[in-house]
Each structure stands twice: as structure tokens, then as C-alpha cells.
Amino acid sequence: MTSKWIGKRVPRLDGPERVTGELKYMTDYHYNNMVWGRVLRPPYPYAKIKSMDTTRAKNLPGVIAVLTHEDIPGFNGFGIVVPDQPVLCEDVVRTTADAVALVAAETEEIAEEALALIDVDYERLDAVTDAEFAITEQAPKLHADGNIHSHVVIKNGEVEKAFQEADIILENTFHSPRQMHAFIETEGGWGILEKDGTLTIQCPGQYAYRDRLQIARALAWNPARIRVISSPVGGAFGGKDEITVQIYLALLALHTGGRPVKIHYKREESVIAGMKRHPFKVKMKTAAKKDGTLLANQVLAIADTGAYASLGGAVISLAIEHSCGPYKIPNVDLEGYCVYTNNGIAGAFRGFGVNQVCMGIETHMDMIAAELGIDPIEIRKKNVYHQGDVSSLGHVVKGSVGTWKTLEAAEKCDLWINREKYKAEISEPWKKRGVSIATSFHGVGMGIGLPDYGAASIQLLPGGRFEVGVGCEEIGGGNGTVYAQVAAEILQCDVTDIVVVQGDTSRTLDGGTVTASRSTYTGGRAVATAAPNMLNLLTKAAGEIFGVSEEQVRVADKKVVVYDADGKADSSLSFAEIYDYLYENRRDTRVEGHFMLPKEKKEIKGSGGAPHRLYGYLTHVVMVEVDTLTGETEVLRVVSIPDAGKVINPQGLEGQAEGGAVMGIGYALYEDTIIENGYHKTTNFSNYILPTVKDSPQIETFPVEELEETGPFGAKGIGEVVMIPIIAATISAIHDAVGVRIKHLPATPERVYAALKARKDQTNQSNEENVM
Amino acid sequence: MATIRFKVNGKEKVVDTHTTKTLLDVLRDDLYLTGSKECCGKGECGSCSVMINDEVVCSCLVLVGQVEGEDIKTVEGVGTSTNMDIIQEAFIKEGATQCGYCTPGFIVAARSFLNKIEKVPTLEEIEEGIAGNICRCTGYTKIVKAIQTAAEERFSRIGAAVTQGNLQGKGD
Incomplete structure (x- = not known):
């Protein structure tokens, strides 16, 4: 069946009010x-x-x-x-x-x-400002139950035995920044x-x-x-x-x-009072066989949630759940702490703990590949799980899995195929280029233990248009246009016949959060559940009007059509006429659709909610240019290859992929909210460096569509993973360019320069030793 | 308090206010023109961009007393939803607006940029034209594309006008 609206580049329906400044945000009212x-x-x-x-x-x-x-x-x-x-x-x-x-x-x-x-x-x-110190006995207790807000553990297989049998073992510690959301509206x-x-x-x-x-x-x-x-x-x-x-x-x-x-809030107050991303310290030890098969992964992640929990417990749970990447690692020992300190407050932020651990596993994948002389895409393909496989956590992955396809697409993209050619095209003799790859995934929806449902209402309006109400707010991604596309597809009308209402407790049903990469999947599925109920309402009314059975009535092309016994179109009514009939007879014109997200039945013991039933997947290919004199890194090209299931609106997906990529570049290279002794040293955008258009690379998006049977028209969620692998890919590309690995992010010019200098000093020293 | 007179979007405005109030606050609080947004209040982000005599400025850095007698254009003066400017149409077509809170500032900066160019600009020139604006949602790719689309549209219209012998055609 061909789609009229699904998979089409439908421009934002709320575009005109946004580009003219006519849209009233809550802070614009007077x-x-x-x-x-x-x-x-x-x-x-x-x-x-x-x-x-x-x-x-x-x-x-x-x-x-x-x-x-x-x-x-x-x-x-x-x-x-x-x-x-x-x-x-x-x-x-x-x-x-x-x-x-x-x-x-x-x-x-x-x-x-x-x-x-x-x-x-x-x-x-005395303020507690170090998360590792906060866990110790000597630290003052900031809350009655102590400073450990949550502790999660996932164990599978026999890690120590695997380390003994391994051909290669890598062990590194990674530090991640306290990224600020920096939404434009405070x-x-x-x-x-x-x-x-x-x-x-x-x-x-x-x-x-x-x-x-x-x-x-x-x-x-x-x-x-x-x-x-x-x-x-x-x-x-x-x-x-x-x-x-x-x-x-x-x-x-x-x-x-x-x-x-x-x-x-003024921006200065927002910087202090607003939630930030949890800074993590991640110790990771990864083992593999000579042929590149992953054998074991051991992780200790410590997240600084600041003074209060908010969603810190869930953040560390997701971090641990995702800490082995989308791979099959038979032996794992994964442990995470979410810890109170006096460092502001941390909470939910796009990626939700996965950014921090992805940096670890993907850096190790890059290092293992280099050490063993295996192509970085091949080693990933070798280790990824497929739908129906057992994950590193030990559960059977039931949702659609597109990692392998994203890797294959990466292998075939121009930037990867011709990387040596592009790397040679340096802009200055003292600059060096590198190209690298990373892949990741992110759970869609809430995981085990939390209520997770979607709801939508559809009301027939005077004149024959439809009001679609979904609780999920419009936070930028364009979910409202997606809801209109889903409704128009099923109701056989134009997207412009759909009026979308979002985020208002007096006008929309409770349909859960607009977080967790869930609003297209959940809200879209709820609309797709409500729409057939509206079709029933329309055909039933038309049947009554014409005195025929409902089976003889169908909705087609903006009308309700009555077919005769031979199946020929006999007569029809517009949606406006149906509305008039219902209104005159004081009949209900509104339907609802409800959707309970499918869940895994068994929680992995100690995991705090793992596993998710469904994940979105994405691979990034990145090219950087590093200035060897200043340590400054510029990202020149990005290829983003998402598996979001069926793409309902390619323009919206590209918007997510492009925006996520640049947010990931900010995380990797520039952004960190500095807090010293409990005081914010970062105050505004004058000392918090956000990527501008000058820092924005050429970004190409090539979706692979691994259809998800539980999603609307096969769609999954993608809002978070779009910013995740690019972090590790950028850092590995720096290594490809100049041979240093930055493990403390962001990779500022100072850190890259210091690493270059340290390597140079070391080389000089060993040369001197050789001479002597 | 003082009485300040200036033009906004072609209309005379008279405001009784503190001369040290920012132009942005006067636009938003006194004239109810809320298209211009405050984001950083420090001239770092461009969300409050307006044109003063065709020059783009951050209205959060301008005191209202400084614009006495000047001609100001805000996003509301660039076009309305029933009569959009080519740059606004291009932003929608190319998907260059997401949450939209930075968009009015980009529209003003882009319109000013289009006013000044004499040929279809290079990508580098477009980037320079909006380098003072921060967007957290889009990653800029589609914004640059939208400006490129609008610029091409502008010059194709000028070309058509010249061909028809109508040199008065503004092209936009």
C-alpha cells in the first residue's frame, strides 16, 4: 500500500507562526x-x-x-x-x-x-565536591540515607576467567563533562x-x-x-x-x-539553578580474542548527581544497561553509583547516561581494532547482536535491531570509502586530519518498573477538520507534524485538515513524557490507535444517514463513501456533513486511542529497570582536522546513519540527526559547566562555549529502516542516540589525525595540546636514551 | 522616565519609560512585540536580533534612549504568517526551525544579510552572516540551506524582473 503522508517530507505545520515570531511561548504572554x-x-x-x-x-x-x-x-x-x-x-x-x-x-x-x-x-x-570522596566513610552525609543515591549492578558470565583467557585487555578511565542543556528559552x-x-x-x-x-x-x-x-x-x-x-x-x-x-530566569540564574548532565568517571576494562571477538567487559561508573536525585538513579541505570554497546559480550561485570555532592544539580539530558559510557566502549573498540589490525567496522560487525540474539545483559533482544545495517551503510559511504583521499586534503601544512567511526544505541521508552503508555484523542470539528490531542509537548522535534501525518494517513485527509493540540491538562489526555526517545513512537502509536475509532464513528454515522449497513460505508479521499451491492460508489458525504448530522443529534464527536508500551517481563536483577523492550541504533562517521600548533579541533564532516525504524518524516529525522550531531560535537570539544568548590564558575554563554554555525560541519543523514512491529507504521524513537556515537567518533578521529587519545572530555585545545606535547617530550626522551 | 519616539516596523511609536531600559524589554513589555527573545541577555546568542537602520544589533545591548528617532525593524516587520517573506518561506520549506525560540533572531539576521548581498552567496558568506546567532536544536545545516534557497530565489526574481524590463523590481 502506498502512503500519502507517511515517509514524506512534510514541512512543519506550525512553521508559519514560528518563523514570524507570532507563536506565543509561555514566557511571551502578558x-x-x-x-x-x-x-x-x-x-x-x-x-x-x-x-x-x-x-x-x-x-x-x-x-x-x-x-x-x-x-x-x-x-x-x-x-x-x-x-x-x-x-x-x-x-x-x-x-x-x-x-x-x-x-x-x-x-x-x-x-x-x-x-x-x-x-x-x-x-x-564543608562542601562535598568530589563524587568518589562522597562515597567514602569520611564524607559528610548530605542526606539522611548517606551520599549514595543508587547503586546498580549487572553481572553475566565469568569475567575474571575471561580476562585470563583473553589475547588483549584494555583498561582506561574516562571523565565526562557537566554539559548544560542551554535551551534558548530559559x-x-x-x-x-x-x-x-x-x-x-x-x-x-x-x-x-x-x-x-x-x-x-x-x-x-x-x-x-x-x-x-x-x-x-x-x-x-x-x-x-x-x-x-x-x-x-x-x-x-x-x-x-x-x-x-x-x-x-535570566541566563545567569538558569546556569546555577538548572539541571545539568551528570559528569561521570568511567573505569572500563575490555577483553577480546585475537580475532576481535569480545570476551569480557568490566565497568565501574560513578555519576555526580549534585545535591538532589531528580532522575539520577535512572541515568546511572541506563548507563550501565548500555555500557557494553550494542554488542554480544558473554562475560560482564557492570557497576554504577549515583552519588550526591554539593555540585549544583544534575538530571535528565539527551542521551541519559549513555553518552558517558559509549565513550568508553567505543574508544576500546577503536583501540582493539588498531591493536589487532582489524578494520574498525569489521570488528563491530563481528560483535553486534541481531534481533533475537542474546545481548551482553543476557536477555533476548526482541525489538528491531539495525546496527549491522548502519555499519554496512557506513562502510559504503563516500567519507569512509575515500577517507585517505579526504585526509590528505589538509587546509594548512601544520594541520592533520582523521576519520573515525562509532556506533551506539538507546532505549526507547521507560524500561521496566515505570508506567509507560500513550494516549491520544481525535475530535471531529465543525467544517470537517480533526483536532488531534496528544499530551506529549512540542519541544522542538516536530512531533506535532508527525501526529498530523499519522492521523491524515489513516483518516484519508490532508495534513492541513488536522489541528494538533499538545501539552495541556485540560485539553489533552495523559500520555506520558516527551523524553526517552518515546514521543513519535508512543504518541504516534496512540494516534494510530485513535484514528480507526474515528473511522468507525464516521462510517457508523454515514450508515445511519443513508440507512445502510456500516459494511457498505468506507472513508476514502476526504469523504465517507457509500457503496452499492456491486461495490460501486453510490453516494458520499463530506466530513463536514457528518459533523452537522452528529451535532444536530447531539452525538459524541470525539474518540480516544490508548497504547500500553510493550515491556520485557523479567527485570535483570539489580539493574534498576533494564532491559528495554526496544532500542534505536545509530552509527556516526566523522572527519576532524586538528591544528598541531594550538591543539584546536574542527569537525569537518559527519555522516549520521540512524535506525529509527520507519521514518515518518525524513525532514524531521534529519533535523534530529543534524542537531544531535552538533550537540555531540559540543560535548566532545567545548562544553563543560565548571563548578569549583560548589560554586559555578560558568555564568553565561560568554564562558560556556556552544557550537555556532562556524563549528557546524557538513552533515549527511542516511537512515536505514529496520521496521519495528509495535511502532506506528514501523517507527521507533531516535531523539537521544543522534548525539551519542559522534562523541567517541570525534575523539577517535583526533587519534587518527595526531595519534593522541583524549580520555578527559571535552577535548579542548589545551587538553589536545598538552597530550601532543607529552607525546613529543616522551619521543624526544626515548630518542635521547637511544642516542646515549 | 522620559518620552522616547522611534519607528518600529514603519510605524511611529511613543514610549514613556526609563531611558536605561533595554530596547528588547521595551519591545516585549511596552510594545508587546514578543517575537524578539531574551536568551543570554549578554549579546552572545542573537535571539533578540533586530535591525536599527538596516544594521543587525542585539536589542538586549541597546538602551531605548539610544534609539530615539531611529528606524527599527523586528521579526514582526519582516513578514507575517499571511504574508511571509521569502526567507520565512525558505525556513519552513527547508525545515530550518525546530523549537523556534532562536528563529526570529535568525530571520532578522538572514533578512539583513539578504538585503546586502549582490550575488548568490557562498556557504562561507552565509555562515558569516549568521555567526552571531546560536541555535541549540538544528545543528545549523538547514538554516544555512534555507538562506541559500532564499538568496537563489531573490536573484532569480531579480533576473526575471530585469528580463521583463522592470528594473524597479526589488526581487523580494
């Missing part, structure tokens, strides 16, 4: 009688609060409310898994990202002045206490229903009294998955006499 809200942060990363006095602030003219922990009606905490982060600190502050008090005032300036008039008496404590929004006593929170987020639950818990309210509008979002990447300012807005809105409250 209310005439508004007040400004601000948050007081502590000056110390770790301190006891001895006393707090808000009198002077409350007396400042123009101040409307000053709130502390005493003003929280319900539970003073939030956190997606373990709500260990205080909404407003009571007796202790654990990070400069903490919130101590809230102010609402007539102007932003008065609110800021009021913050300075809140008197807090602190007793400073955290912000509105809190409005409505006249009927309900509360409206307009705030960009990644799961409106869960945000509502966390707000309701802090307020001790029935969630039904709260409406959360969370879409559109000016970028998120995981950084708006957790509560940002929603609860502050809700609390302040209860104290402003119905006047809408706005909070919108």
Missing part, C-alpha cells in the same frame, strides 16, 4: 495586572540555616508577598523519582541552586531588591489563581500531568483544581523534564490576590 516573582538562592553550596527573617523585605514598598518553607501548604519537596529536593529550604542548603525564599513584587527590580532584604543566618559547612512562566479558585500554570515542560501532580503535592490540593499548559517549549533536551519554576509560580499565585505572577 497580563496587565501582573506581578513579578523572584527566587532567593543561598550564597553557599552547603550550610545550615540557623534563622530566617523576612520582615525587612515584606516592608519594602511594592512587595506583595515573601514566602518561605512555612508557607508551603503541602509537601515541601519535589523530584520525579525520589522527591528529595526541597521546594524552599528549611534547615539546610545543599547547593547554590537551592531555593530559600520567594518574592512577588510590582516590578522585577523591586523583587530583586527585596531578595537582598531577606535576612538568612547561615552556618557554613525557565519561566506564569501562575494564575483563577476567579473560580482553580490554578493555571503556564510553564514549558516535558510532562504536564506529572508537573501537575508535583505542584498538587506541594500545595496539598486535588490535582483536578490545577491546569498545566506546558507547550510549546523553547528547547528542553531533558532540562525541563523535572519541575523548574512551576511550584514557585503556584505558591506565589496563592498570595497575590488573583494577579498573575511571572517568573523568567
Whole structure:
């Protein structure tokens, strides 16, 4: 069957409002009688609060409310898994990202002045700033249960025996950066206490229903009294998955006499208060046979989650689950710790722990290949698992697996075939080029132990259009256009006949998060489940109108057609006419579709949720040029080969692949939020280097489509893995260019230069020794 | 407080405000033109780009008192959804907008760039034209392509206008 909309380059349906500036983000709204809200942060990363006095602030003219922990009606905490982060600190502050008090005032300036008039008496404590130290007995305990938030272990086979039998063993330690999401729209929004006593929170987020639950818990309210509008979002990447300012807005809105409250962080506040990627230390020991067959992998990963858990436990679980790559390694010993420190707060971020471990296994694959003289693609092909194989974790992989095909496509791409030619085309005599490859994967959906479902509604509108409602927010990826394509394909209409509504608890069903590479897969499947129900509704109505059985009625080409006994089209009705009939007879015009994600039945003991039922796969080929005089690296070309199952919108997929590649380059080469002794040294984009167009390489995307039977039209998810293998591929390409391996990321010019110098010094020394 | 007069998108505006308020804040809070966004507030990202007398500036770095009597163009003045500029059409066609929060700044920078070129630009020239804007979603590839598409469109229209003897044709 040919598709009219699936697999087509449908331009973004919401494009016109985005390119003209007409689209209102939550932080663009304006209310005439508004007040400004601000948050007081502590000056110390770790301190006891001895006393707090808000009198002077409350007396400042123009101040409307000053709130502390005493003003929280319900539970003073939030956190997606373990709500260990205080909404407003009571007796202790654990990070400069903490919130101590809230102010609402007539102007932003008065609110800021009021913050300075809140008197807090602190007793400073020694901050815990090293994750490995945090695990030790001597470290001060930041939380009642100690500093280990979670500990996960996966063991399979006999690792020590395998190491004894191995022909080659590599052992290395890798450090990863504290990457910042750097979404362009900082955290912000509105809190409005409505006249009927309900509360409206307009705030960009990644799961409106869960945000509502966390707000309701802090307020001790029935969630039904709260409406959360969370879409559109000016970028998120995981950084708006957790509560940002929603609860502050809700609390302040209860104290402003119905006047809408706005909070919108300046970038400096966002840098301090916002979640970051977990910095990891990964020790990895990998063994192989002479022929390149992987024998064993031993991993110890320590993740610094900062002062609070948020999704840190899940991040380390995914890291361990993915730490052997998409390979069959029979003997594994994988261990991960998620640890509290006073270093800000870390949480969800695109890649979700896999970026950090992929760097380890893929660097080792590159090193083993070089050591054994095997082609880097061949050694991967030799070790990858296929659908139905047993993974390194010991489970049978049931979802579609495209790794082998992505590697084959990499082998055949121009950049790889002609790499020696391209490497010779250096731009300056002192620059050197390298080409390398890496592959990775990423779970789609939540894994075991968490609820995971999709839901969509479709309503027939006056005039014959359809409103498709999906909870998953529009955070940039274009999922709304994908939902319209899926609906239009099944409802036999144009995509422009579909109006998509997202992220609003009063207009969309609870369909889970827009995270975990799940919104195309889950939301798309929910729409594909709802659409046949709409077809039934349409054909049933037409059957009634014409007095024929439903079997004689079919939806085709924007109409409902009645066929006679010979199967010939007899007469037809437009969707608008069906709507009029239903409306006149006061009949329902809305249907729903629900989808429970398939799960693995058995959790791998101690893994914290592994395995996933489904993974997306991707291989990157990268060419870099390294300046041997400065250590500066430029990525020149990238080939991205994703297996996202059926590609519903190639333009949208390319957008993900290109954006993910550049975010991965930022991780590999530039980006790191520097925190020293608990204080952020990074303050804004002036000292946090983000890739610009000048750093953006030529990127080609060649999808392979390994259809997934449980997905909508065979689609899977891809939002995370698009930024993962490029990190290791870039670092291996640096090695290919200049012969040094950078294991502490980002590979800044300083680090590359130092490595080059150290190698040169070593060579000189050995030359001298030879002479002597 | 002072009364400041200037033109925005061809219309006279009179604003009673602090002269030290940024142009960006005046556009957003006083004139409700929220297409221009604040992202870094430091002139690093270009999300607040506007044209002052055809020159692209970060409106977060300009105090409103400095634009007394000047002619300002924001993204709202480049085109509307019912009457889009070729650069806006090209951004949609090529998939150059994702979350869209940086997009207005890119549209302003790209429009200014197109105003100044006299031939179809090279990729390097396009990159130079938007080097002051940061996008976190797209990886820039499709943005560059969109500007290239719009530039080609502009010059093909000029070519058509010249052929028809209509030298007044602006081409866009």
C-alpha cells in the first residue's frame, strides 16, 4: 500500500507562526495586572540555616508577598523519582541552586531588591565536591540515607576467567563533562489563581500531568483544581523534564490576590539553578580474542548527581544497561553509583547516561581494532547482536535491531570509502586530519518498573477538520507534524485538515513524557490507535444517514463513501456533513486511542529497570582536522546513519540527526559547566562555549529502516542516540589525525595540546636514551 | 522616565519609560512585540536580533534612549504568517526551525544579510552572516540551506524582473 503522508517530507505545520515570531511561548504572554516573582538562592553550596527573617523585605514598598518553607501548604519537596529536593529550604542548603525564599513584587527590580532584604543566618559547612570522596566513610552525609543515591549492578558470565583467557585487555578511565542543556528559552512562566479558585500554570515542560501532580503535592490540593499548559517549549533536551519554576509560580499565585505572577530566569540564574548532565568517571576494562571477538567487559561508573536525585538513579541505570554497546559480550561485570555532592544539580539530558559510557566502549573498540589490525567496522560487525540474539545483559533482544545495517551503510559511504583521499586534503601544512567511526544505541521508552503508555484523542470539528490531542509537548522535534501525518494517513485527509493540540491538562489526555526517545513512537502509536475509532464513528454515522449497513460505508479521499451491492460508489458525504448530522443529534464527536508500551517481563536483577523492550541504533562517521600548533579541533564532516525504524518524516529525522550531531560535537570539544568548590564558575554563554554555525560541519543523514512491529507504521524513537556515537567518533578521529587519545572530555585545545606535547617530550626522551 | 519616539516596523511609536531600559524589554513589555527573545541577555546568542537602520544589533545591548528617532525593524516587520517573506518561506520549506525560540533572531539576521548581498552567496558568506546567532536544536545545516534557497530565489526574481524590463523590481 502506498502512503500519502507517511515517509514524506512534510514541512512543519506550525512553521508559519514560528518563523514570524507570532507563536506565543509561555514566557511571551502578558497580563496587565501582573506581578513579578523572584527566587532567593543561598550564597553557599552547603550550610545550615540557623534563622530566617523576612520582615525587612515584606516592608519594602511594592512587595506583595515573601514566602518561605512555612508557607508551603503541602509537601515541601519535589523530584520525579525520589522527591528529595526541597521546594524552599528549611534547615539546610545543599547547593547554590537551592531555593530559600520567594518574592512577588510590582516590578522585577523591586523583587530583586527585596531578595537582598531577606535576612538568612547561615552556618557554613564543608562542601562535598568530589563524587568518589562522597562515597567514602569520611564524607559528610548530605542526606539522611548517606551520599549514595543508587547503586546498580549487572553481572553475566565469568569475567575474571575471561580476562585470563583473553589475547588483549584494555583498561582506561574516562571523565565526562557537566554539559548544560542551554535551551534558548530559559525557565519561566506564569501562575494564575483563577476567579473560580482553580490554578493555571503556564510553564514549558516535558510532562504536564506529572508537573501537575508535583505542584498538587506541594500545595496539598486535588490535582483536578490545577491546569498545566506546558507547550510549546523553547528547547528542553531533558532540562525541563523535572519541575523548574512551576511550584514557585503556584505558591506565589496563592498570595497575590488573583494577579498573575511571572517568573523568567535570566541566563545567569538558569546556569546555577538548572539541571545539568551528570559528569561521570568511567573505569572500563575490555577483553577480546585475537580475532576481535569480545570476551569480557568490566565497568565501574560513578555519576555526580549534585545535591538532589531528580532522575539520577535512572541515568546511572541506563548507563550501565548500555555500557557494553550494542554488542554480544558473554562475560560482564557492570557497576554504577549515583552519588550526591554539593555540585549544583544534575538530571535528565539527551542521551541519559549513555553518552558517558559509549565513550568508553567505543574508544576500546577503536583501540582493539588498531591493536589487532582489524578494520574498525569489521570488528563491530563481528560483535553486534541481531534481533533475537542474546545481548551482553543476557536477555533476548526482541525489538528491531539495525546496527549491522548502519555499519554496512557506513562502510559504503563516500567519507569512509575515500577517507585517505579526504585526509590528505589538509587546509594548512601544520594541520592533520582523521576519520573515525562509532556506533551506539538507546532505549526507547521507560524500561521496566515505570508506567509507560500513550494516549491520544481525535475530535471531529465543525467544517470537517480533526483536532488531534496528544499530551506529549512540542519541544522542538516536530512531533506535532508527525501526529498530523499519522492521523491524515489513516483518516484519508490532508495534513492541513488536522489541528494538533499538545501539552495541556485540560485539553489533552495523559500520555506520558516527551523524553526517552518515546514521543513519535508512543504518541504516534496512540494516534494510530485513535484514528480507526474515528473511522468507525464516521462510517457508523454515514450508515445511519443513508440507512445502510456500516459494511457498505468506507472513508476514502476526504469523504465517507457509500457503496452499492456491486461495490460501486453510490453516494458520499463530506466530513463536514457528518459533523452537522452528529451535532444536530447531539452525538459524541470525539474518540480516544490508548497504547500500553510493550515491556520485557523479567527485570535483570539489580539493574534498576533494564532491559528495554526496544532500542534505536545509530552509527556516526566523522572527519576532524586538528591544528598541531594550538591543539584546536574542527569537525569537518559527519555522516549520521540512524535506525529509527520507519521514518515518518525524513525532514524531521534529519533535523534530529543534524542537531544531535552538533550537540555531540559540543560535548566532545567545548562544553563543560565548571563548578569549583560548589560554586559555578560558568555564568553565561560568554564562558560556556556552544557550537555556532562556524563549528557546524557538513552533515549527511542516511537512515536505514529496520521496521519495528509495535511502532506506528514501523517507527521507533531516535531523539537521544543522534548525539551519542559522534562523541567517541570525534575523539577517535583526533587519534587518527595526531595519534593522541583524549580520555578527559571535552577535548579542548589545551587538553589536545598538552597530550601532543607529552607525546613529543616522551619521543624526544626515548630518542635521547637511544642516542646515549 | 522620559518620552522616547522611534519607528518600529514603519510605524511611529511613543514610549514613556526609563531611558536605561533595554530596547528588547521595551519591545516585549511596552510594545508587546514578543517575537524578539531574551536568551543570554549578554549579546552572545542573537535571539533578540533586530535591525536599527538596516544594521543587525542585539536589542538586549541597546538602551531605548539610544534609539530615539531611529528606524527599527523586528521579526514582526519582516513578514507575517499571511504574508511571509521569502526567507520565512525558505525556513519552513527547508525545515530550518525546530523549537523556534532562536528563529526570529535568525530571520532578522538572514533578512539583513539578504538585503546586502549582490550575488548568490557562498556557504562561507552565509555562515558569516549568521555567526552571531546560536541555535541549540538544528545543528545549523538547514538554516544555512534555507538562506541559500532564499538568496537563489531573490536573484532569480531579480533576473526575471530585469528580463521583463522592470528594473524597479526589488526581487523580494
